[in-house]
């Protein structure tokens with residue numbers, strides 16, 4: 001029997017991809033990979049992926065499925081390349097449309113994100129800083145649209161060549177259609193960015209209806225389902241975590257603990273910041289992170305928004321309109 005701890009791991013930039021042999025023949029690859037252009041001496045990520053697969057005796061045409069854990073450019077960027085090879089690109093139902101749009105799915109949500117940040121008190125210069133092309137294409141990554149005919153909603157399980165089963169589990173939060181994959185017989189969890197050894201993944205600002213073309217779409221509160229998803233994964237018998245970034249995790253409980261403690265601490269601080277009176281998400285973020293550099297403020301406000309969503313869902317706070325903006329107020 002093969003060593004259960006070892007899953008073949010391919011590295012593209014900061015991202016890890018995992019090929020798994022299928023009982024029907026061929027390979028399912030966890031994540032499509034980032035589309036990183038080559039630069040002097042360094043081959044582009046698609047070429048590198050072909051070479052790395054070859055080392056494990058896998059040809060590109062052997063890859064029947066690329067299972068994209070979530071519609072972010074570093075996981076989905078090469079989906080269009082896989083599609084051009086005849087590979088079926090699998091994703092969670094709520095992320096399929098974003099994959100079909102690529103970078104445009106981000107553009108469609110941009111104006112709504114900026115408008116919401118402004119309504120929560122974010123000053124124009126911070127929002128302006130988030131518009132920079134560099135902010136939109138971290139590390140020069142590209143994200144081309146994936147042809148819709150190559151995209152499919154992932155099934156709930158796939159049979160593996162070693163007789164085991166790969167379960168695909170919806171874990172909405174990091175994106176609306178975020179998913180993870182789990183092998184119950186070995187306890188291996190392929191976590192994408194849902195749970196990471198390198199950092200506690202932050203919630204984002206998602207407008208699923210805007211991706212479909214509705215420009216008046218409301219924001220999807222992502223942190224409440226994110227926390228529920230991670231709590232549900234904790235109930236599985238996870239023995240080790242193969243993450244989308246960072247190293248293999250052999251003590252999953254430490255990561256689950258860290259995730260829970262991080263958000264519990266953050267929740268207490270957000271609540272405390274509101275105790276002196278109503279504030280927008282920006283006002284809360286200023287109190288929590290007084291020395292944060294301006295370029296990281298957008299992310300900080302986004303995380304605070306997630307915690308306001310939690311307070312509102314829990315009936316502990318409500319949003320008030322004030323001077324055209326929004327403020328959260330604790331409900332006594």
Ligand SMILES: [Zn+2]
Nearest residue numbers: 072074193244
């Ligand atoms: Zn990622």
